[in-house]
Amino acid sequence: MTEPPKIRRLTYADLPQVLAIERRAFPTPWSLAMFVLELSKPSGICLAALREGRLVGYCVCSRYDKVWHLMNIAVNPDFQRTGVATALLATLEERVGDEQARFTLEVRQSNAPAIVLYERHGFRGAGLRRRYYHDNGEDALIMWSTPATRAARSDGAADGSLDDVHNARRIRSA
Numbered sequence: 582m583t584e585p586p587k588i589r590r591l592t593y594a595d596l597p598q599v600l601a602i603e604r605r606a607f608p609t610p611w612s613l614a615m616f617v618l619e620l621s622k623p624s625g626i627c628l629a630a631l632r633e634g635r636l637v638g639y640c641v642c643s644r645y646d647k648v649w650h651l652m653n654i655a656v657n658p659d660f661q662r663t664g665v666a667t668a669l670l671a672t673l674e675e676r677v678g679d680e681q682a683r684f685t686l687e688v689r690q691s692n693a694p695a696i697v698l699y700e701r702h703g704f705r706g707a708g709l710r711r712r713y714y715h716d717n718g719e720d721a722l723i724m725w726s727t728p729a730t731r732a733a734r735s736d737g738a739a740d741g742s743l744d745d746v747h748n749a750r751r752i753r754s755a
């Protein structure tokens with residue numbers, strides 16, 4: 582089994598490597614200014630994942646009032662499916678350190694790998710933002726993780742397979 586990556590706080594010095602991953606991971610990557618803005622927010626939690634000292638993934642989470650908003654998460658394609666995002670999300674939950682915390686995010690409806698990942702971490706779909714993505718007019722799936730959805734995860738309500746994503750889509754479009 583692959584060892585979990587080392588997780589630490591993301592810093593301004595990491596941003597050149599972050600941008601290199603960002604540009605490989607997304608059709609409309611964030612700019613340097615967007616990362617600088619997020620890192621400057623004192624209430625946010627931004628994390629870096631490292632393998633053998635090399636930055637291989639990151640996540641950016643901002644707090645708005647009482648809700649944590651997962652703004653960005655990406656992993657270098659050469660290191661995907663090795664538990665990097667899982668370690669980032671687990672550490673994020675740990676650092677928030679509040680069992681009552683509520684998290685939300687938006688994800689492209691077509692991004693099945695990310696949706697599976699989020700469902701494994703207790704997120705559930707809760708509506709759409711129509712034509713949210715400007716590059717192709719795609720809808721965003723809004724997902725929430727709350728004490729209730731996380732309890733359902735522990736009960737094994739969804740085991741985080743692509744079948745769960747397809748089932749959830751069927752239910753939503755019914």
Ligand SMILES: CC(C)(COP(=O)(O)OP(=O)(O)OC[C@H]1O[C@@H](n2cnc3c(N)ncnc32)[C@H](O)[C@@H]1OP(=O)(O)O)[C@@H](O)C(=O)NCCC(=O)NCCS
Pocket residue numbers: 606607654655656657660661662663664665666667668687688689692693694695697698701741742743
């Ligand atoms: C989504 C993303 C962050 C996942 O990162 P990762 O480090 O590869 O994820 P993990 O290795 O921790 O995977 C955890 C689980 O998520 C699911 N998963 C992740 N990638 C998957 C894929 N390509 N296909 C199916 N399931 C996938 C699996 O259940 C996986 O567990 P398993 O490997 O034991 O089957 C990564 O694919 C990525 O950077 N994508 C591009 C950027 C992006 O879409 N970010 C999300 C924006 S909302």
